Amino acid sequence: ENVLENVPAVYRQITAPSHPDQEYYTDSGLVIPSISYSLRTRLLSAAEKYGLSVPRQLEMVGRSASEMALQLLGGCHRINPENSHQRPRAAVLCGPHMQGAQGVSCARHLANHNVDVTIFIPNAVKVINWLQEEMNLFKCTSGVHVQNIKEMTSGSVDIIINALDSHDNEQLHAESWYKAVVNWTRSHRASVLSIDPPSYGVAIEAKWSLSIALPLPLQKSVGKIYLCDLGLPARVFTELGIKYESPFGSKFVIPLHSSE
Amino acid sequence: ENVLENVPAVYRQITAPSHPDQEYYTDSGLVIPSISYSLRTRLLSAAEKYGLSVPRQLEMVGRSASEMALQLLGGCHRINPENSHQRPRAAVLCGPHMQGAQGVSCARHLANHNVDVTIFIPNAVKVINWLQEEMNLFKCTSGVHVQNIKEMTSGSVDIIINALDSHDNEQLHAESWYKAVVNWTRSHRASVLSIDPPSYGVAIEAKWSLSIALPLPLQKSVGKIYLCDLGLPARVFTELGIKYESPFGSKFVIPLHSSE
Numbered sequence: 380e381n382v383l384e385n386v387p388a389v390y391r392q393i394t395a396p397s398h399p400d401q402e403y404y405t406d407s408g409l410v411i412p413s414i415s416y417s418l419r420t421r422l423l424s425a426a427e428k429y430g431l432s433v434p435r436q437l438e439m440v441g442r443s444a445s446e447m448a449l450q451l452l453g454g455c456h457r458i459n460p461e462n463s464h465q466r467p468r469a470a471v472l473c474g475p476h477m478q479g480a481q482g483v484s485c486a487r488h489l490a491n492h493n494v495d496v497t498i499f500i501p502n503a504v505k506v507i508n509w510l511q512e513e514m515n516l517f518k519c520t521s522g523v524h525v526q527n528i529k530e531m532t533s534g535s536v537d538i539i540i541n542a543l544d545s546h547d548n549e550q551l552h553a554e555s556w557y558k559a560v561v562n563w564t565r566s567h568r569a570s571v572l573s574i575d576p577p578s579y580g581v582a583i584e585a586k587w588s589l590s591i592a593l594p595l596p597l598q599k600s601v602g603k604i605y606l607c608d609l610g611l612p613a614r615v616f617t618e619l620g621i622k623y624e625s626p627f628g629s630k631f632v633i634p635l636h637s638s639e
Numbered sequence: 640e641n642v643l644e645n646v647p648a649v650y651r652q653i654t655a656p657s658h659p660d661q662e663y664y665t666d667s668g669l670v671i672p673s674i675s676y677s678l679r680t681r682l683l684s685a686a687e688k689y690g691l692s693v694p695r696q697l698e699m700v701g702r703s704a705s706e707m708a709l710q711l712l713g714g715c716h717r718i719n720p721e722n723s724h725q726r727p728r729a730a731v732l733c734g735p736h737m738q739g740a741q742g743v744s745c746a747r748h749l750a751n752h753n754v755d756v757t758i759f760i761p762n763a764v765k766v767i768n769w770l771q772e773e774m775n776l777f778k779c780t781s782g783v784h785v786q787n788i789k790e791m792t793s794g795s796v797d798i799i800i801n802a803l804d805s806h807d808n809e810q811l812h813a814e815s816w817y818k819a820v821v822n823w824t825r826s827h828r829a830s831v832l833s834i835d836p837p838s839y840g841v842a843i844e845a846k847w848s849l850s851i852a853l854p855l856p857l858q859k860s861v862g863k864i865y866l867c868d869l870g871l872p873a874r875v876f877t878e879l880g881i882k883y884e885s886p887f888g889s890k891f892v893i894p895l896h897s898s899e
Binding site for chain 2 (some may be wrong): 389390392407408409429430431432434435437438439442443446449451452453454455457458459460461468487488490491492493512515516517518519520521524608610611613614615617624625627628629631
C-alpha cells in the first residue's frame with residue numbers, strides 16, 4: 380500500500396518530467412521522486428557546464444560520505460584524543476570508475492580524521508583522470524592502497540565502504556577481482572555503507588547507502604538510504620524540466636524512506 | 640594567565656616551526672597553535688600542488704561556512720517545509736578577492752537551502768578568476784547580487800556574513816564602497832559571521848568567525864572562533880615542518896578557545 384498517494388501538494392515540492400519508478404519521503408514528509416540514471420547524468424553535466432566541476436562534485440560527495448561514516452563509526456565518542464591509540468579501521472572498496480573516485484575521496488577525508496584506512500582499487504588497464512587525481516591526493520595521507528584484496532588488512536575492520544559498482548558497467552561483476560572482493564566482504568562482519576549504488580542492484584548487501592542529488596530507483600539490498608546534497612543550483616533542475624525545491628533544510632545529508 | 644602552560648604532551652599534537660603568536664584549545668583540550676598568514680598561504684599552495692585545487696578548497700570552505708550559518712539561523716527548527724513562507728534572510732558581503740570568493744561559495748549553498756540571500760560585491764575593475772567562477776555559479780541560484788550597498792535588501796536580515804577583508808590588502812578599508820558597507824552593517828542589528836578574518840583586525844565586529852585549516856593570530860573583535868577542516872592531507876603539513884594530527888575528530892568545524 381503506497382503511503383504517499385494522498386500527500387498534500389505542499390509536500391510535493393519536487394516533480395520529475397516522467398512518472399517516477401519509485402518515490403521516497405523525508406523525515407519532514409516531503410515526497411522525493413526517483414529519477415533515472417540518464418536524467419541524473421544530464422543533471423550533473425548541466426551543473427558542470429555552469430562551473431560545478433567534477434572535482435567540486437567529488438569533494439562534496441567525499442565530504443558527505445566521510446561525515447556519514449564518521450558518525451556511523453561512533454562520532455566523537457569513538458574518535459577523540461583519549462582514543463587515538465585504538466583508531467577505527469575502514470576498508471574502502473573502489474572500482475575503476477567515477478563511483479570509485481567518490482570512494483577514494485571519502486577515504487582521504489577519513490584518513491585525515493585519524494581513521495586507519497585501507498583502500499582497494501583493482502590494477503585496471505585504464506584509470507579515469509578523476510580517479511587518478513583522487514589517488515594522488517590519497518597518497519598524501521597515512522592511508523594504504525592495495526591492488527589485490529589478499530593484501531587487504533587481515534584483522535577486523537569497523538566499517539566497509541563499497542564504491543565498487545559503476546552504473547554503466549554491470550559486467551564488472553563478472554571480473555575475477557570483483558568476485559574475490561565480494562568473497563572477502565562475506566568473510567568480514569563489518570557493516571557496509573554503499574556510495575551511490577546503481578539501480579540494477581549490488582552484489583554486497585549494504586546496511587546503509589548514500590545516493591546523490593536525487594535518488595535513483597534502488598533495490599532493497601542497498602539498505603537504509605540517505606541522500607547527499609551535491610550543491611546543484613536551482614537553474615540546473617529547471618533546465619531539465621524538474622520542479623525542485625531543496626528537501627535538505629539545514630542539512631547536507633538526509634535519510635529517505637521508501638513509500639512501499 | 641596562560642591556561643595552556645602545563646598541558647600534558649598528549650594534548651600538544653600540533654606544533655608549528657616557529658613559536659606561535661597565539662595558542663588556542665579545543666573542547667577536548669587539544670592545543671592549537673596559530674600560524675602566520677604566509678605559512679598558511681604556503682600550506683594551501685602545497686595542498687594545491689598535490690591536487691587539492693582552489694575550487695576544491697572553495698567548495699569545502701563554502702560548505703562549512705554555510706553549514707555553520709544554517710545552524711546559527713536556527714537549523715531544522717527554522718528551515719523546514721512548514722516555514723517555507725518565512726525564509727531566513729542573509730546578507731553576504733564580499734570583497735574582490737579570495738575571501739570574497741569564499742563568501743560567494745557560502746552564499747550559493749545558503750541559497751540552495753532556501754535561504755533568501757543577497758550578496759554584495761563591489762564593481763571592481765579586476766575580478767580574480769576564482770571569484771568570477773563563484774559568481775557564475777551563484778547566478779544559477781535564486782539569490783540576488785548587488786554592486787552598491789544602497790541596493791542591499793531594505794528590510795531586516797537574520798544574519799550578516801562578512802567576507803570583505805583580504806589578508807593582503809588592508810588598504811581596502813579606505814575605499815568608499817568599504818566605508819559605505821561598514822555603515823550599512825552598523826544600521827542593522829543582525830549578528831555577524833566573519834569568514835577567514837585577517838590578523839590585522841576587522842572593521843565590522845563579529846559574533847563568530849570561521850578560520851581555515853590552522854588559525855591565524857586573531858583579535859578579540861572577531862568574536863567566537865571556529866576552525867574549518869579544509870581536508871589538507873598529512874604530507875602537506877609535514878612538508879612545511881608542522882607536526883600535525885587532525886584536531887577535528889568526527890567533525891569538520893570545531894570551536895576554538897583562546898588561551899588568554
